[in-house]
Amino acid sequence: MHPHHRFPPDPFRRGPGGPGGRGGPFGGRGPGRGRGADAPPPLDRAEVAGWLAGRLPDDWFAGPVELQVDRDEITVVGTVPTPDAGEGDPAAAAAGRIARFREQTREQRMAIADAAQARYGRAVAWGAACGDTRELFTTLSVPVMTRLRQPERQVLDTLVDAGVARSRSEALAWSVKLVGEHVEDWLTELRTAMESVEEVRGRGPSVG
Numbered sequence: 477m478h479p480h481h482r483f484p485p486d487p488f489r490r491g492p493g494g495p496g497g498r499g500g501p502f503g504g505r506g507p508g509r510g511r512g513a514d515a516p517p518p519l520d521r522a523e524v525a526g527w528l529a530g531r532l533p534d535d536w537f538a539g540p541v542e543l544q545v546d547r548d549e550i551t552v553v554g555t556v557p558t559p560d561a562g563e564g565d566p567a568a569a570a571a572g573r574i575a576r577f578r579e580q581t582r583e584q585r586m587a588i589a590d591a592a593q594a595r596y597g598r599a600v601a602w603g604a605a606c607g608d609t610r611e612l613f614t615t616l617s618v619p620v621m622t623r624l625r626q627p628e629r630q631v632l633d634t635l636v637d638a639g640v641a642r643s644r645s646e647a648l649a650w651s652v653k654l655v656g657e658h659v660e661d662w663l664t665e666l667r668t669a670m671e672s673v674e675e676v677r678g679r680g681p682s683v684g
Contacts, residue, residue, distance in 0.1 A: 518547070519545050519550075519596055519598070521543070521545055524543065524545055524550060524596065525543055527592075527595070528541070528543065528552060528588075528592075529541075531588050531591070532552075532554075532588070533584070536554060536556075536577075536581065537554030537555055537556060538555050538556060538557045538558075539554075539555035540555070541553070541554045542554070544626060544630070545598070546626055546629050546630050546633055547598075547629075547633060548598060548599065548626075548629060549598055549599050549600070549601055549626050549629075550592060550596065550598045550599070550600045550601070551600075551601040551602075551603065551612070551626055552600065552601070552602055552603070553602075553603035553604065553605060553610070553612070554603075554604055554605070555604070555605045555606065556573055556574060556577045556604050556605070556606050557573070557606075558570065558573070558606055558607045559572070559573045559606075566607060567607075567608070567609060570606035570607040570608070570609035571606075571609055571611075573606045574604045574605075574606050574609060574611050577604050578602075578604065578611075578613055585602050588600070589602070601613070601614050601626070602614060629644070631647075631651070632644040632647040632648055632651070633647075635647035635650060635651070
């Protein structure tokens with residue numbers, strides 16, 4: 477494997493349990509058994525990393541490639557060399573370098589993404605980092621009562637795989653309930669403030 481194509485440990489590695497403990501509020505059946513019947517099979521992250529290492533050109537990235545995998549999408553983010561901005565703005569120089577990489581590699585990235593889609597049944601999202609600047613070019617939005625990006629989907633998938641919920645919809649409902657319980661005082665204050673606004677608006681002059 478080329479040294480630039482090492483993949484760091486999975487930051488979303490799932491432990492043996494999840495919020496709420498075994499079983500969860502939806503009567504899950506334990507860790508790893510909450511996956512829906514229509515969900516695609518899990519991927520071997522090491523296999524995906526190895527395959528990508530063989531497909532990615534050696535001169536694309538200057539450092540380790542970040543890889544995130546969920547049941548919908550594979551996200552690949554690489555670090556491009558930082559340009560010498562001279563007297564210019566370093567952030568603008570980094571943004572320009574990322575834009576150049578995006579334009580110059582578009583056709584090759586599309587070809588790799590198509591091959592990965594055929595092999596793994598997942599869409600591929602690309603991104604690049606340069607200095608302190610980081611940009612995702614494309615990410616998949618999957619409707620689950622709302623439109624969620626990959627990090628949010630991974631939270632829901634962790635709850636499902638841990639048996640806390642039986643589906644993403646249940647995991648989302650569980651998360652909303654948990655947030656509501658922890659911020660109930662704030663939500664009550666917010667609702668009261670909104671009612672006051674409506675009351676003041678109702679006392680305003682009518683037009684027409």
